[in-house]
Amino acid sequence: MSFVNKITMLWARPGSDNVQKDDVPWTLRYAGRGLGTIGSFIAIILGLLNCTGIIIMQVSCLIAGVWQMLAGFIVIVCEAPCCCFFIDYVQALSDKMEGRPYWNKAALYIGLSLPPFFLCFLSLSTWFGSGLIFATGIIYGMMALGKKASMDEMRTSAATLEAGGVQPSSAPRANLVTNEQPFSFSGPPLK
Numbered sequence: 001m002s003f004v005n006k007i008t009m010l011w012a013r014p015g016s017d018n019v020q021k022d023d024v025p026w027t028l029r030y031a032g033r034g035l036g037t038i039g040s041f042i043a044i045i046l047g048l049l050n051c052t053g054i055i056i057m058q059v060s061c062l063i064a065g066v067w068q069m070l071a072g073f074i075v076i077v078c079e080a081p082c083c084c085f086f087i088d089y090v091q092a093l094s095d096k097m098e099g100r101p102y103w104n105k106a107a108l109y110i111g112l113s114l115p116p117f118f119l120c121f122l123s124l125s126t127w128f129g130s131g132l133i134f135a136t137g138i139i140y141g142m143m144a145l146g147k148k149a150s151m152d153e154m155r156t157s158a159a160t161l162e163a164g165g166v167q168p169s170s171a172p173r174a175n176l177v178t179n180e181q182p183f184s185f186s187g188p189p190l191k
Helices: 003-011 026-056 059-079 090-098 102-119 124-145 151-162
Strands: none
Touching (some): 026 102, 059 124
């Protein structure tokens, strides 16, 4: 077992599976894949255009353009590996990203898209190119949130909260400790 697999096993939550949930609407799946593919092509082209800022001595816009091109390349490798078939390990990386939960993709894409905004804030090519990668991250974040409850479940929940009752929690609990006790600290003992 490789070191990366050991780290991945350590980060995995107990009792959770990394299989993508089937309750995600197909429209969101195709929107995330399509916007990621098309948006990354546009981000690469606009990042190249942003690199021309070196002509007017804007080094930060040059760095933002290079970062934007790199972010576009990473997104296109994860979303459409067929566009980069000439690189050996692209399919393996894409398969690994497909096995990860949606929130991992959302965090990666949003994290990749933010630095160009801070480096070259007033450039429209930064706003549009990195904005498309950011929007892809938002779509994957919405997919990670999951399906909305049915109308009857929401009415029941609202009625229970309005009546002042305690709503049963549907949050998953860890089964690592069965006899857990609350912890508090009241200060050091007096002498």
